[in-house]
Amino acid sequence: MPLANSSTAARLPAQDLDRARAFYAEKLGLEPVDERPGGILYKPAGGGEFALFLSEGSASGDHTQMGFEVEDVEAAVAEMRRRGVEFISEIVDIEGQYPSKNARGERATWFYDSERNVLGIGQLQR
Numbered sequence: 001m002p003l004a005n006s007s008t009a010a011r012l013p014a015q016d017l018d019r020a021r022a023f024y025a026e027k028l029g030l031e032p033v034d035e036r037p038g039g040i041l042y043k044p045a046g047g048g049e050f051a052l053f054l055s056e057g058s059a060s061g062d063h064t065q066m067g068f069e070v071e072d073v074e075a076a077v078a079e080m081r082r083r084g085v086e087f088i089s090e091i092v093d094i095e096g097q098y099p100s101k102n103a104r105g106e107r108a109t110w111f112y113d114s115e116r117n118v119l120g121i122g123q124l125q126r
Contacts, residue, residue, distance in 0.1 A: 009048070010066040013055035014040075014115045020052050023114035027083045044068070052115075059117040064110060067120035073107045076121055080111070087111045088118070098124055 014020040021040055024030045034041040038054040050066055059065060070076045073091055081087070088110045097106040101124055108122035 010050035012052050012117045014052040017054055019114045027085045061116050064120045065117045073123035085111050
């Protein structure tokens with residue numbers, strides 16, 4: 001199959017790349033690894049990559065567009081709140097998530113980035 005050995009990467013729209021860059025640095029502690037006119041690339045230390053691209057369109061705000069998997073969701077949320085991130089929900093327990101990762105569920109919550117992309121943050125429950 002043509003995509004069987006491929007890798008994946010998220011692409012998120014941003015109407016203002018300077019505003020988005022500031023949000024990701026100040027609120028999430030992430031710095032880009034590459035930049036070009038119209039785009040910023042991030043590769044978090046835990047793996048994966050995502051890019052913000054300049055777009056006149058906007059995110060729907062109706063569903064999770066990207067998620068971060070962390071070891072301690074409560075600690076991560078506390079730090080992000082300290083940095084000014086406002087969450088859409090409280091941390092919730094989702095039973096039955098990710099059995100392929102030997103998990104029985106996930107503790108998760110969601111927030112908007114500066115461009116109204118819905119981002120999730122979760123911790124696997126083993």
